[in-house]
Amino acid sequence: MGFSTVAGFVIVVIASITIAGYLLHTLIDQIKDVSKLSKIENEMKLDIKNSDFEIVKIEAINTSPTTYDLTIILKNTGATTFDCEKFSILVDGVLVNYTANVSRLYPLGYSEFKSVNLEGTVGSTHRALVVADNGIREVRSFTVT
């Protein structure tokens, strides 16, 4: 009787330790993953808080009776660096292709974005919306000269 109780107890204890270890391992892994991503999320929020840019100059020069080239100069007025390839530029609500003179826009730095062969005549007024990779945006209207 006594040996049976001890044997049963030992089996249950060993199983409990194994189960607890398994559960703890999974829990720790999950907590690590979630806390790592929570940290990334906080960094992203902080990044947005510390990010800002300004359109310092916008120029539209006509190149044919119906087209113009657009040049936008941005200044990074925040404390983070922008990836120039990840900006989006919308002219009159439509996404346009562009080239940038630098690949990264560092704090207090300037970058020139050029978009060519856009439709518009001399004197016509348009709107440009510039969106950074983290979603912050600036809008400005301009006239083709």
Place this chain on the structure above:
Amino acid sequence: MAGESASHIILFITTVLLASSVSAVTFVTIQKMTIDLEFRGKAISEYLATDFEIINDPSMIPQIDGKYIFYIKNTGNTIIPFTNETITVLINGSVVRFTTNVYSLKPGDVGEVIVYDDLNSGDHRITLILHNGLSKSLDFKVE
């Protein structure tokens, strides 16, 4: 004496079997719980890493042949599945028909949601809901 030994052996085997069964059932239950926990953990991780923005100029939504084009920018850290099956588009609270120009959006990428809906001039609201429940809205104007 022999009868006593036999009863001890039976009792021992019964105890071992019972303890093993209880352990096995507990182990299977805990295993199911950990699988569920892992699944939830992954879902939370994915949700936290996902973010996007509707980047249209609210007063100038591109319109081609009665279709409206909305630009969606992936501002998060994960790839967003970008198909009719994985996203839902609501305009003024009603589900609308739409197509997309790409199947997935990498971080920093911009995709198009082309909405087939007749919109009266005035103010409207588009809501885009991703596969993981993350949603974003944009108030816009149609001239």
